[in-house]
Amino acid sequence: MKSLEKHNKILTSATKVFAKKGFFNARISDIAKEAKVADGTIYLYFNNKFDILISVLEEEIGKIIEQIQKSIEKETDPQKMLTIFVQKHLATMKQNRNLAEVIHIELRQSDKLVKEYRNKTFKQYINVISHIIQRGQEQNVYRKDIKPGIAKRAFFGALDEVSRVWAESTGSTYSLEETTEQILALFLNGMLEKKA
Amino acid sequence: MKSLEKHNKILTSATKVFAKKGFFNARISDIAKEAKVADGTIYLYFNNKFDILISVLEEEIGKIIEQIQKSIEKETDPQKMLTIFVQKHLATMKQNRNLAEVIHIELRQSDKLVKEYRNKTFKQYINVISHIIQRGQEQNVYRKDIKPGIAKRAFFGALDEVSRVWAESTGSTYSLEETTEQILALFLNGMLEKKA
Amino acid sequence: MKSLEKHNKILTSATKVFAKKGFFNARISDIAKEAKVADGTIYLYFNNKFDILISVLEEEIGKIIEQIQKSIEKETDPQKMLTIFVQKHLATMKQNRNLAEVIHIELRQSDKLVKEYRNKTFKQYINVISHIIQRGQEQNVYRKDIKPGIAKRAFFGALDEVSRVWAESTGSTYSLEETTEQILALFLNGMLEKKA
Amino acid sequence: MKSLEKHNKILTSATKVFAKKGFFNARISDIAKEAKVADGTIYLYFNNKFDILISVLEEEIGKIIEQIQKSIEKETDPQKMLTIFVQKHLATMKQNRNLAEVIHIELRQSDKLVKEYRNKTFKQYINVISHIIQRGQEQNVYRKDIKPGIAKRAFFGALDEVSRVWAESTGSTYSLEETTEQILALFLNGMLEKKA
DNA sequence: GATGAATGAGTATTCATTCAT
DNA sequence: GATGAATGAATACTCATTCAT
Numbered sequence: 111m112k113s114l115e116k117h118n119k120i121l122t123s124a125t126k127v128f129a130k131k132g133f134f135n136a137r138i139s140d141i142a143k144e145a146k147v148a149d150g151t152i153y154l155y156f157n158n159k160f161d162i163l164i165s166v167l168e169e170e171i172g173k174i175i176e177q178i179q180k181s182i183e184k185e186t187d188p189q190k191m192l193t194i195f196v197q198k199h200l201a202t203m204k205q206n207r208n209l210a211e212v213i214h215i216e217l218r219q220s221d222k223l224v225k226e227y228r229n230k231t232f233k234q235y236i237n238v239i240s241h242i243i244q245r246g247q248e249q250n251v252y253r254k255d256i257k258p259g260i261a262k263r264a265f266f267g268a269l270d271e272v273s274r275v276w277a278e279s280t281g282s283t284y285s286l287e288e289t290t291e292q293i294l295a296l297f298l299n300g301m302l303e304k305k306a
Numbered sequence: 307m308k309s310l311e312k313h314n315k316i317l318t319s320a321t322k323v324f325a326k327k328g329f330f331n332a333r334i335s336d337i338a339k340e341a342k343v344a345d346g347t348i349y350l351y352f353n354n355k356f357d358i359l360i361s362v363l364e365e366e367i368g369k370i371i372e373q374i375q376k377s378i379e380k381e382t383d384p385q386k387m388l389t390i391f392v393q394k395h396l397a398t399m400k401q402n403r404n405l406a407e408v409i410h411i412e413l414r415q416s417d418k419l420v421k422e423y424r425n426k427t428f429k430q431y432i433n434v435i436s437h438i439i440q441r442g443q444e445q446n447v448y449r450k451d452i453k454p455g456i457a458k459r460a461f462f463g464a465l466d467e468v469s470r471v472w473a474e475s476t477g478s479t480y481s482l483e484e485t486t487e488q489i490l491a492l493f494l495n496g497m498l499e500k501k502a
Numbered sequence: 503m504k505s506l507e508k509h510n511k512i513l514t515s516a517t518k519v520f521a522k523k524g525f526f527n528a529r530i531s532d533i534a535k536e537a538k539v540a541d542g543t544i545y546l547y548f549n550n551k552f553d554i555l556i557s558v559l560e561e562e563i564g565k566i567i568e569q570i571q572k573s574i575e576k577e578t579d580p581q582k583m584l585t586i587f588v589q590k591h592l593a594t595m596k597q598n599r600n601l602a603e604v605i606h607i608e609l610r611q612s613d614k615l616v617k618e619y620r621n622k623t624f625k626q627y628i629n630v631i632s633h634i635i636q637r638g639q640e641q642n643v644y645r646k647d648i649k650p651g652i653a654k655r656a657f658f659g660a661l662d663e664v665s666r667v668w669a670e671s672t673g674s675t676y677s678l679e680e681t682t683e684q685i686l687a688l689f690l691n692g693m694l695e696k697k698a
Numbered sequence: 699m700k701s702l703e704k705h706n707k708i709l710t711s712a713t714k715v716f717a718k719k720g721f722f723n724a725r726i727s728d729i730a731k732e733a734k735v736a737d738g739t740i741y742l743y744f745n746n747k748f749d750i751l752i753s754v755l756e757e758e759i760g761k762i763i764e765q766i767q768k769s770i771e772k773e774t775d776p777q778k779m780l781t782i783f784v785q786k787h788l789a790t791m792k793q794n795r796n797l798a799e800v801i802h803i804e805l806r807q808s809d810k811l812v813k814e815y816r817n818k819t820f821k822q823y824i825n826v827i828s829h830i831i832q833r834g835q836e837q838n839v840y841r842k843d844i845k846p847g848i849a850k851r852a853f854f855g856a857l858d859e860v861s862r863v864w865a866e867s868t869g870s871t872y873s874l875e876e877t878t879e880q881i882l883a884l885f886l887n888g889m890l891e892k893k894a
Numbered sequence: 895g896a897t898g899a900a901t902g903a904g905t906a907t908t909c910a911t912t913c914a915t
Numbered sequence: 916g917a918t919g920a921a922t923g924a925a926t927a928c929t930c931a932t933t934c935a936t
Contacts (some may be wrong), residue, residue: 113920114896132416134330138906139393148922159906215414220328222408225474243497260480260488261497263471264464271463272456278421284456292456301439301448301457302495309895334931344897346933355931505899524808526722530927540901542929551927603808610803612720617866635889645890652860652872652880653889659859660852667851670813676848684848692888693831693840693849701916726910738912747910757930 117155120145124162125170129211129277133163133219143226160223163216167227170209171217174202174237175235182238188246192298195238196290204286210277214270236266265297313351316341320358321366325407325473328342329359329415356419359412366405370398371431378434384442388494391434392465392486399469406473410466432462450457461493512537516554517562521603521669522564525555525611529694552615555608559619564600566594567627574630581636587630588661588682595665596678602669606662628658657689704888705743713752713758717799717865719734721751721807748811751804755815758797759805761791763823770826777832780886784857784878791861792874802858824832824854840846 123145129133138159142149149190156162178198185191203210217228240262246252275283284292319340323332334355338345352358356420374394381387399406413424436458442448471479480488515536519528530551534541548554570590577583595602609620632654638644664685667675678683711732715724726747730737744750766786773779791798805816828850834840860881863871873879 116920118327130416135417137904148904150923153907154920211416215370215416218414220326220331220411226447253495256497257480257484257488260468260485261492264489264492267463267465267467267470268460269396269463271459271466274463275459281919284453288453289456292453293460296452296457296460296493296496298496299449300492300494301442301452333929338898344912345931346898347896349932508899522808527809529925541927542902543900546899607806607808610806612718612723612799612803638889645887648884648889649872649876649880652877653884655859655863656856656884657882659855659857659862661855663851663855663858665850666855676845678739680845681848684845685852688844688849688852688888688918689884690888691841692884692886693834725908730919737910738919739917741911742916 113155113242116145116146116147116151120147120152120155120162121166121169125208125212128163128166128216129208130240133216135161135280160221164223165225167217167224168231171213172231174209175231179235179238180258182242188242188249188251189298191242192239192246193290193294195242196293199269200273200286205209210273214274214277221233236262239265268293268297297301309351312341312343312347316348316351316358317362317365318345320402321362321408322474324359324362324412325404356417360419360423362405362408363413363420364427367409368427370405372425375431375434378438384438384445384447385494387438387441388435389486389490391438392489395465396469396482396486396489400472402408403473406469410470410473432458435461464493466491505547508537508539508543512539512544512547512554513558513561517600517604520555520558520608520625521600525551525608539622552613556615556619558601558604559609559616563605564623566601567623570594571627572628574634576594580641580643581632582691583634584631584638585682587634587685588685592665592678592682592685596668599669602665606666606669612684631657660685660689701743701744704733704735706741707736708740708743708750709754713754713796713800716751716754716804717796721804749811752811752815754797754814755805756819757831759801760819762797763819766790767826768825770830776830776837776839777886779830780827780834781878783830784881787857788861788874788878788881792864795865798861802862802865813828824850827853851885856881 122139124136124141127140127144127298130136131140136159138152139149141162142152152162180197181198182191182194185194202260217224217232219225240258243252243256243258243261244256247254247256247258272289320332320337323336323340326332327336332355334348337358338348341348345454348358351437352361374391377394378387378390381390399409413420413428415421436454439448439452439454439457443450443452443454468485512533515582516528516533518674519532522528523532528551530544533543533554534544537544544554548557570587573590574583574586577586595605609616611626632650633648635644635653639646639648639650663682664681708729712724712729715728715732718724719728721830724742727737729750730740733740740750744753766783769786770779770782773782791801803811805820807813828846831840831846831849835842835844835846860877
């Protein structure tokens with residue numbers, strides 16, 4: 111049974127096709143061709159077209175979320191945790207353009223199942239940010255008047271939008287290091303010039 | 307003119323339907339029913355289904371962008387400009403749930419025409435932010451090491467994500483005033499506790 | 503709205519196609535072509551392929567059953583009633599070959615819905631026979647040891663099988679009059695030579 | 699031979715599945731699962747799905763026909779022959795529900811090959827009846843005005859319909875003995891009360 | 895202008911059949 | 916012989932779009 115190998119091959123192919131055409135414009139035959147299998151073979155591994163999308167979200171994004179969460183758990187210093195979070199998130203998005211595109215586009219779908227997924231696994235990811243902020247506030251590193259519930263969304267939104275440029279642009283853009291540094295500078299110190 | 311009235315009625319209905327079902331799951335007959343016209347009537351005002359979406363983006367979002375830009379142009383103080391931008395943006399998104407939903411979801415579409423629109427009108431909107439930052443930097447209000455090209459995206463991303471909560475949530479969330487204040491505090495002063 | 507006309511046209515065409523190919527081998531496009539409408543048009547009048555079959559059974563057979571029942575209700579003499587029943591049944595079956603074929607073939611389907619129909623409307627038809635027999639027994643016309651519940655089935659089965667020949671055969675067969683006479687003779691007098 | 703055993707196992711399983719779901723709704727995998735073999739194994743014993751159906755008709759029904767024909771051949775008295783025919787036919791149908799169901803349903807198929815089979819083997823079976831009647835007429839046991847060509851069909855149709863009840867019903871029905879007796883009484887003596 | 899019945903291109907999915915192991 | 920993963924042809928059904936009224 112070479113099942114797992116083919117399962118992953120289809121998932122990668124689907125990610126590629128979804129990234130290029132979007133879920134609704136993607137054809138099962140496109141994915142099959144990309145994965146070099148017959149159309150029917152796809153249905154040996156997935157229940158239907160939508161199941162493929164959900165699997166991409168669950169499995170592929172799931173892996174990323176897990177990785178990032180793990181690398182943060184080792185740290186205790188909020189500053190370091192936040193830095194790692196930004197670095198890892200942006201690095202992953204820059205690395206895997208197809209997956210980044212799918213996250214940017216398909217995760218927004220108004221479909222009930224997609225929303226369900228978003229509300230389950232994804233919020234968990236965003237909450238990592240608020241936990242870091244809370245810990246930082248307890249340690250008097252972060253300002254107490256910052257509300258973690260709002261800040262976590264602002265922070266994630268910023269990362270998400272910033273990384274979208276990589277997925278959609280073709281030419282050269284800001285580098286990973288530069289972007290990481292700027293985001294951290296922005297959120298940690300703000301834009302205001304410190305008055306003497 | 308009766309025509310314009312119907313044109314707008316269809317556009318509003320389409321926005322509502324797109325918000326609820328998403329573009330691909332929306333049926334022309336859904337929009338027709340919502341607008342209380344016959345299916346065929348829609349084709350007297352729009353070329354095709356996609357044209358309706360583009361029109362929603364162009365006209366409805368266009369109006370908003372124009373309004374916000376106008377109210378900012380009157381100001382010269384970067385701090386006030388930024389404050390107005392945040393207030394207006396969030397207020398509009400909270401006011402018009404349907405449109406907010408369409409912006410959140412459909413503006414991400416991988417479709418070529420949608421991307422084209424985004425690259426044209428939308429970037430113009432985002433650039434309002436970078437212009438404000440640049441002006442602030444010239445006036446020594448904002449830090450010079452902040453790169454407006456990255457900051458504008460981070461800023462917009464934050465606003466976008468923060469406002470998404472209103473579109474998708476059913477229960478009570480953070481208020482408009484609270485959110486506006488927090489976003490400004492975050493981006494202007496950063497999260498770091500100012501050491502004495 | 504020329505709805506009813508087209509509805510019937512599709513129903514007749516479907517009956518013809520079902521008769522020729524059987525339900526499962528019939529293609530929607532076959533029916534559409536036969537009815538000279540587009541494939542999609544069929545779905546304006548029927549929910550799905552199966553609904554067409556059920557409609558043929560319900561509407562077309564329904565009409566026949568109704569007709570036969572009416573012409574019997576006018577009579578009170580069991581002998582005349584039975585004669586009319588046999589005549590009408592066989593005449594109808596000989597007249598409309600396509601419908602006869604569909605009744606013979608598709609009414610046997612193991613499908614749940616078909617069974618449901620059979621159990622509802624069809625039994626009602628068969629029970630006409632047992633009622634006639636009962637009345638005849640009360641009037642001392644028919645033998646009391648005949649059980650109407652079995653006899654009604656034997657009677658119907660005989661008619662059904664006898665009429666199948668017309669639907670399936672291409673050459674000449676027994677005439678309507680001949681067959682009617684024989685069936686009546688058989689069931690009324692039996693095959694046994696009356697001993698003096 | 700192990701092969702023959704498996705051949706029969708598949709045939710029995712197919713009969714069961716066909717009886718339950720009907721030929722078109724039956725899946726090869728259903729039959730394979732029922733027979734506890736792999737899907738591919740079936741194709742070592744049969745050419746295709748349709749071949750299985752034909753084989754069920756040919757082999758399974760063939761055996762029954764042969765048995766009944768044999769038990770009749772021993773007799774010379776038309777009355778006894780007819781009695782045996784009815785007894786055996788009904789007994790077999792009541793005994794083997796699955797096969798009875800397949801005969802009732804699938805033998806009606808409009809498929810060319812099925813029709814061919816019916817026209818070949820099956821008519822031979824029905825003709826047993828007409829031969830008995832003819833013999834009875836020669837011996838002055840049966841009335842001369844009965845046309846064996848029509849009567850054989852009426853007779854078979856009656857048996858067929860009467861036995862269908864057993865295949866489809868779940869509750870209690872008329873017993874085998876009762877039904878046999880009634881059918882014979884009906885066809886031999888008719889329904890008419892003998893006037894003194 | 896407005897209607898909505900009619901159109902027919904387009905596609906996800908099924909499942910009989912094959913064949914490498 | 917036996918397996919069951921892989922194949923890909925086949926088709927019911929949908930829905931954007933048209934056009935006669």
